[in-house]
Amino acid sequence: xxxxxxxxxxxxxxxxxxxxxxxxxxxxxxxxxxxxxxxxxxxxxxxxxxxxxxxxxxxxxxxxxxxxxxxxxxxxxxxxxxxxxxxxxxxxxxxxxxxxxxxxxxxxxxxxxxxxxxxxxxxxxxxxxxxxxxxxxxxxxxxxxxxxxxxxxxxxxxxxxxxxxxxxxxxxxxxxxxxxxxxxxxxxxxxxxxxxxxxxxxxxx
Numbered sequence: 622x623x624x625x626x627x628x629x630x631x632x633x634x635x636x637x638x639x640x641x642x643x644x645x646x647x648x649x650x651x652x653x654x655x656x657x658x659x660x661x662x663x664x665x666x667x668x669x670x671x672x673x674x675x676x677x678x679x680x681x682x683x684x685x686x687x688x689x690x691x692x693x694x695x696x697x698x699x700x701x702x703x704x705x706x707x708x709x710x711x712x713x714x715x716x717x718x719x720x721x722x723x724x725x726x727x728x729x730x731x732x733x734x735x736x737x738x739x740x741x742x743x744x745x746x747x748x749x750x751x752x753x754x755x756x757x758x759x760x761x762x763x764x765x766x767x768x769x770x771x772x773x774x775x776x777x778x779x780x781x782x783x784x785x786x787x788x789x790x791x792x793x794x795x796x797x798x799x800x801x802x803x804x805x806x807x808x809x810x811x812x813x814x815x816x817x818x819x820x821x822x823x824x825x826x
Contacts (some may be wrong), residue, residue, distance in 0.1 A: 622650050623732040628745045630796075632773045632805035633727065638813060640674040641726035643742070648731060659735045661786035664742050668790055669780075674726065676719045676820040679817045686783040687713055691790035697798045720821045723758075725749040725813065730766060740780040747773045749807065749816055759799050769816060 639645070654660050665684055672680035688730045690711050692704040705711040718724060729745040750758065752766040763770060777794040 622646070624730065624731070628729055628731045628775075630745055630773060630775045630803070632745055632771045633729065635813075636805060636813040638727050638747075640725065640750070640813075640815070642670065642728055643730060643744075644670040644674065646730050647733060650735070653752065654735065658737050658786075662740055662782050663735050664674065665700065665786050666735075666780060666781065666787060670728075673715075673718075673724055674814070676722055676724045678716060678719055681710060681715055681719075686785065686787035686789040688783050688785075688787075689789050691781070691792075693790075693792045694795070695793070696795040716821070720819070721754065722751070722816060722819055723748065723754070725816050738782055740778075740782070742778045742780075744776050744778070745773055746776045747771050749812070761801060761804065763801075763804070763806075765806070769809070769812045770804045771807055772804050774799060774803055 623823070626721040644667050647663060647670065649666065652661065652662050654806065669681065669684040671677075672684060685708065687708045690705055690707055692706065692711075692714075693701075704755070705714040709715065728742070729747065730742065731745070732741075732743040734741045750770050750772060752763040752768045752770060755761050755763050755770055755772070756766065762803060775796055779792040779794075780788055781790040781792070783789045
């Protein structure tokens, strides 16, 4: 699917915030696909995206292959040793992602393509981070470490799948490092409840 125009790399209004957006759009596409293998891949992606968006760790890991994993990030400097390259490393990666409240994501789709061993998203990805996490993860010192910020970046993500239709890696392409221009402060009354009710720690990060 392709929406037919280019999305702007800017924050969305919090009234439009929907962490299930990418799963919902993928479900719409699934209804149009008849090939069993492509349906298998898209069904796995929907399950994976749904579990990640609600911070369901056990369900998220069940969508991933135990045979192999390969995660890559292109377009910015990153220590590759921090990227999971096995199921065991992925378990730690996703636990930390949920524990640190980094699963609060709205994925705005420009296009979604499903093949026989990969699925490609072209997106503007919006993620909520505390000011402290902006500094710790992105190295950007915000004026309010207790505040909540939305980072909005264009990402192209290639999801890859094993012969059983389980996810076995993600290759992400971005347009350079994040800067303050990619960050928008969110007023406290607009922050979704999920940001303050972590499913693993029962507290915000």
